Amino acid sequence: MSVPAKTIQAATLALIAATPALAEVNIYSQRQPELIAPITDAFTAQTGIETNVVYLDEGLTERLSAEGSRSPADIIMTVDIARLSQAVDAGVTQAVESPALVENIPAAFRDPGNEWFGVTTRARIVYASKERVDPSEITTYEDLASDKWEGRICTRSGTHPYNLALLSAMIHHHGYDAAKEWAQGLKDNLARKPQGNDRAQVRAIWAGECDISLGNTYYMGKMLEDEEQTAWAESVNVLFPAFEDGGTHMNVSGAAMTAAAPNREDALKFMEFLASSDAQEIYAEVNYEYPVRPGAETSETVASWGAFTADDVNLMDLAALRPDALRIMEEIDFDG
Known part of the structure; x- marks a missing residue:
């Protein structure tokens, strides 16, 4: 006996609705993947959210502009204030409202409009x-x-x-x-x-x-x-x-949410994770940089270079x- 097409369609839709959506964050990075792997691995271990990293040495903003609303990228990670501000000026990022980010990242190391946030300095x-x-x-x-x-x-x-x-x-x-x-x-x-x-x-x-x-x-x-x-x-x-x-x-490495961000909720979780004490210390130690979060400790190697204002x-x-x-x-x- 054949099954009516409407019944098959209804069953298919029910199956799709019952299947959990893949939790993931797609990252365009101007830092080599091996440099951010410890932090993305730690994020996945803590949250179960997978990360996919595309390394772009140049042309990050241009790529996002070309992709427009079809871009798969949720997050950009860059290594200089000029690149962060370029992305903001090009309109390929969006403002993020997060009390955790504002509380944990000093004003000097985040965009006044909350479109980018520093990760390390x-x-x-x-x-x-x-x-x-x-x-x-x-x-x-x-x-x-x-x-x-x-x-x-x-x-x-x-x-x-x-x-x-x-x-x-x-x-x-x-x-x-x-x-x-x-x-x-x-x-x-x-x-x-x-x-x-x-x-x-x-x-x-x-x-x-x-x-x-x-x-x-x-x-x-x-x-x-x-x-x-x-x-x-x-x-x-x-x-x-x-x-x-x-x-x-001082200069900064930072992150921003893209304007298109198809996985906005998970992307926000990733940004807030970057500002956590554990993540700050992992990321700073791997890359020999300074955490932006007050109270997060530098690595012994970095501390050995001395104090400064x-x-x-x-x-x-x-x-x-x-x-x-x-x-x-x-x-x-x-x-x-």
């Missing part, structure tokens, strides 16, 4: 030769433009987001003209044309090509765990300069100054 510091530089010689960023450092500084491209963020902070503290004068002084003190990444500058110090360099703190941890780079790391001190009227420059400017204020910073670097032909 890193300081932009000076790596200095143990053999050729007395640590007491470096106390401020402003001092890096002093002619006593002529021919002694290495750095990556001046237009890299990390250096543009630092220059944006200089503009914030001293104004456009003074920041331009500082950038020119820094350029005049370079030992070689800007090139490579932050680790390459430490290698250059180890090789005697320069005496000091700008770099992010977490690269020290990464070099220490790499047998080929340990000697580079051990050849330098980690020094924490500050602005003359402020603290040590962080600059308290809101990072979105610095993001707004990024076009001015880029203009300065282009006007003085910093990389030329």
Whole structure:
């Protein structure tokens, strides 16, 4: 005896309704998957919610814009305030209302409109030769433009987001003209044309090509765990300069919910998990960064580099100054 089509359709719909929806969060990350795997694994172990990570070195915002409302991504994770603000400006993120996120993440490390939230921070510091530089010689960023450092500084491209963020902070503290004068002084003190990444500058110090360099703190941890780079790391001190009227420059790794977010409820759970003490300590330890949540502990390795006072400017204020910073670097032909 044949079964009526309407009966089959009704049974199918009932089966679909009775089948639990797959709990998952889809993440577009500008951090390599192995760097965030410990945190995504911990989230799944605690909640049962699976995570799928797509690594995008470049073009994250452009991809989300192209995908529009069809995007499968729920969360983006990025490594710089410029990339976070770019995503917000492009309209590919959405505001998140979460008392837990607001309570656990200081205002300086989250978007005023709650469209992104910091996960960890890193300081932009000076790596200095143990053999050729007395640590007491470096106390401020402003001092890096002093002619006593002529021919002694290495750095990556001046237009890299990390250096543009630092220059944006200089503009914030001293104004456009003074920041331009500082950038020119820094350029005049370079030992070689800007090139490579932050680790390459430490290698250059180890090789005697320069005496000091700008770099992010977490690269020290990464070099220490790499047998080929340990000697580079051990050849330098980690020094924490500050602005003359402020603290040590900080940047942020952060997360935001996409505008399309097909799994919004689970995505919010993931963001709130990122702000938990356990997750903060796991993520910060794996990546040698500083937790943003007050009271969460840094790793022993990171703590061994010393204490400092962080600059308290809101990072979105610095993001707004990024076009001015880029203009300065282009006007003085910093990389030329």
